[in-house]
Amino acid sequence: MNKLILSRAYLGLIRRSMSAQTPAPSEGSAAARDNMAPKYRPTELQKTILVWTKKYKSKEEIPKFVSPELIERSRSEARIKISNVLMLLTVLGSIAAIFLGKSAAKRGESIHKMNQDFHKQYRENFEKTHSETK
Secondary structure (H helix, E strand, O other): OHHHHHHHHHHHHHHHHHHHOOOOOOHHHHHHHHHOOOOEOOOHHHHHHHHHOOOOOOHHHOOOOEOHHHHHHHHHHHHHHHHHHHHHHHHHHHHHHHHHHHHHHHHOOOHHHHHHHHHHHHHHHHHHHHHHHO
16 A cells, blocks of 8 residues: 555656656747647638628638637627627617607506406407307
């Protein structure tokens, strides 16, 4: 049992010492890493998003392969733009509902009155159908 614990401890020491000896990345390797970055072929929707977020002027200018970071950045910008538009539409819809409700109240319309009218009409129809069957 003690041998197992000691061997695990030695393995941990070896792993830590080996990871400490890895060379730090130099400036040249960062440039090489950028050149070797994975490229991504955008779909038509992603091309539309790239044009909409003004990363490119037209779909024809978009290269065959773009970086995934550019796609993600443009998707995030598009998401923000869409949410801003939806917030504006929500505010406008709320204001419209307020004005429509106030104008309906001035005309004397209310949900309570509409409900009473519906039940009154339903009762009349029910009485008509039952009085004809008797």
